[in-house]
Amino acid sequence: MIKIPASPSVRRLPSYLHIIRQAHIDGYEYISGTIIAQELQLEPIQVRKDLAITGIVGKPKRGYPVVALISAIEHFLGWDNKNKAIIVGAGNLATALTGYSEFEFHGLEFVCAFDTDPEKIGKKIHGVPIYSMASIKTQVKKLNAAIAIITVPSQFAQETADMVVETGIKAIWNFTNVKLTLPKGVVSQREDLTSGYAMLSVKMIFDKEKRVLE
Amino acid sequence: MIKIPASPSVRRLPSYLHIIRQAHIDGYEYISGTIIAQELQLEPIQVRKDLAITGIVGKPKRGYPVVALISAIEHFLGWDNKNKAIIVGAGNLATALTGYSEFEFHGLEFVCAFDTDPEKIGKKIHGVPIYSMASIKTQVKKLNAAIAIITVPSQFAQETADMVVETGIKAIWNFTNVKLTLPKGVVSQREDLTSGYAMLSVKMIFDKEKRVLE
Incomplete structure (x- = not known):
């Protein structure tokens, strides 16, 4: 049996796709994992792990080739077909x-x-x-x-x-x-x-408690 | 800084609440983690970990006290207030x-x-x-x-x-x-x-490949 990749990683792929497509429109050939991480407020290591499931790895210093990365994500999700x-x-x-x-x-x-x-x-x-x-x-x-x-x-x-x-x-x-x-x-x-409402609710509570504790 | 619990666990809490409330309506005093796991097609260990974030632990053989568990989840999410x-x-x-x-x-x-x-x-x-x-x-x-x-x-x-x-x-x-x-x-x-569409897409692909490989 093939193991389906962790759902939080898959769930984040559309957000990556959104950012990388924009980089492509803006004329970039490469995009760094750090830039993507900043944009989405994630840890760079998380971004690299997530993108690795699509089979693509970044080059040191240059980052990911934009066009290839778009294709890799789209292909992984089957979104290259209608x-x-x-x-x-x-x-x-x-x-x-x-x-x-x-x-x-x-x-x-x-x-x-x-x-x-x-x-x-x-x-x-x-x-x-x-x-x-x-x-x-x-x-x-x-x-x-x-x-x-x-x-x-x-x-x-x-x-x-x-x-x-x-x-x-x-x-x-x-x-x-x-x-x-x-x-x-x-x-x-x-x-x-x-589920989304549960996430928001927990953030509200933890944010309040943090402020009280500070 | 307080660390917010892992989002997949929080996201699952409403589903737990749904099942446990139904158990309450059906007159059960205790519910086992294994039953909840079966219902949601999760691993029992995952259910126990998820529910532990609300501060409640099950009793061996009996499971979780239904009423206390409902209160614990609702309180954790702040859903005991409007x-x-x-x-x-x-x-x-x-x-x-x-x-x-x-x-x-x-x-x-x-x-x-x-x-x-x-x-x-x-x-x-x-x-x-x-x-x-x-x-x-x-x-x-x-x-x-x-x-x-x-x-x-x-x-x-x-x-x-x-x-x-x-x-x-x-x-x-x-x-x-x-x-x-x-x-x-x-x-x-x-x-x-x-994100949900990405999850469905990946399931479609992996299901197809699994059948091809078998």
Whole structure:
């Protein structure tokens, strides 16, 4: 079994990509790990470790070759190929996601959305057409979608996932608070907004205590 | 300086809380670390380490006392007190966040939203009133808000953060893709949706390679 690299390292790759692409636009050929570290308020050793998972190493004094580093990160993440995604549940979160321009730079293309609400079917969100849930299997085949983004209310999460699995899709990005039961061979990533809130909360407490102690 | 606990551990606490609260509802007095680990597909040793940061240790054979563990996690996160939050930028993401019922279980209360669009001002999103940006300082004082959630388009992120800092708010939850420059004493947490997409992408690739190699 191949071990997937540590998730905090993978989670940081898009931020690296963002900075390195900007360096490329600004005409730099090399970028140092120290500069990237400063930009993201990380330790330089951490940056070097994170970037090493993509298979690229920096040159002493010069740093990383910008173009090669962009390719290495994109290839590691599979973002050098377009990923076609459907969104199941055409609510506010779906509208927010389709309007989030960052994704298109990362090869994520929203091909269509699905909903059960007759008021929504036939309409578009940020140019993405909304189809009836009944047509999901046909549309997924036709559009060759690889990812399903589930943004339905949590009580419909599992049955929605079951329908998605039925279409043959092998990757689910789950925005509900339900831990999905999925067959082997289907990968999933749960996006838990309360995790970020937990981080902020802890920072608030520790910052207050630090000031009291100083 | 106090060291903030490792972020992956903090990020997992809401999931623990979710499971342990359910155990409480189901009438359990104790819950074992192994059960929690199974539920979240983690190693039991990881669960014990994560929960240790809240200051509570399990009893051999019995596990963790459910009620005390809920209190310990909530207290560690500061979720035993209500956190009043304002949302700056009353768009689709704001609508999605205010409609996300999980937050109220974690003591997060959205007191109002702000926008510059005259069409939106005076309206409500999921019961949360939208005020004019011009009134932010007055409203924050009046409502005693502690957190600002920034959901404006990225090009307005820094100027919005500056306005938020002006109100005296010390905690910013940043949903833009901009790394904010903030004065000392103001903490922030950036929510980067591309991080989750990176995780899903890597899982897709590794799952495919694993199957090829087997």
